[in-house]
Amino acid sequence: MxxxxxxxxxxxxxxxxxxxxxxxxxxxxxxxxxxxxxxxxxxxxxxxxxxxxxxxxxxxxxxxxxxxxxxxxxxxxxxxxxxxxxxxxxxxxxxxxxxxxxEYERVAVVEVISAFELSQTQQDSLARALKKRLDREITMTTSVDRTLLGGVIIRSGDTVIDGSARGRLARLKRDLNA
The missing domain is CATH 1.10.520.20 (N-terminal domain of the delta subunit of the F1F0-ATP synthase)
Incomplete structure (x- = not known):
């Protein structure tokens, strides 16, 4: 695009x-x-x-x-x-x-990538937290990427929240090398 x-x-x-x-x-x-x-x-x-x-x-x-x-x-x-x-x-x-x-309908389309399959309870909890944080209704898709080691990556539009173990390790490495 x-x-x-x-x-x-x-x-x-x-x-x-x-x-x-x-x-x-x-x-x-x-x-x-x-x-x-x-x-x-x-x-x-x-x-x-x-x-x-x-x-x-x-x-x-x-x-x-x-x-x-x-x-x-x-x-x-x-x-x-x-x-x-x-x-x-x-x-x-x-x-x-x-x-x-x-934007008009105040809906956030969110992609959640996790290291392991999320249970419905986990998905619901995450959707509630995102709804509160983004102040929007949430439409969520999930996928699994075993290379993340643990945690999740959340994408919504241009916003990316990397809470994965792989992402945290990469930030730690960057900070130690700085």
């Missing part, structure tokens, strides 16, 4: 504002996610990158591929992106749209 973020940001903001006005945030979320998925397909990306294709051809093809996923506003959004040569930014637009949505 980093490459397209500057170009994608105004489109994501505009799409989110329009979706909110229409009370269709879920629908727009689906439209953008599906558009991103299609644009990331290697064959579609190659076709869209062909300089002999007009913006209208690109838009029409993408609209056809997305079919009933798009409503009229969604089709117009695709046409605008095509005219502005921003179809390749659809994955970044979708990601930024979801960030806008999470």
């Amino acid at each position: 980093a490459d397209n973020a500057p170009q994608a940001r105004p489109y994501a903001k505009a799409a989110f504002e329009l979706a909110r006005e229409q009370q269709a945030v879920d629908q727009w979320s689906t439209m953008l996610a599906e558009g991103a998925r299609v644009v990331l397909d290697e064959r579609v990306a190659t076709w869209l990158a062909d300089p002999t294709r007009t913006a209208a051809e690109q838009a029409d093809t993408l609209i056809e591929l997305l079919g009933e996923t798009l409503d009229e506003r969604g089709r117009e959004f695709i046409r605008v992106l095509a005219r502005q040569h921003r179809l390749a930014a659809l994955p970044a637009i979708s990601e930024l749209f979801e960030a806008e949505r999470a």
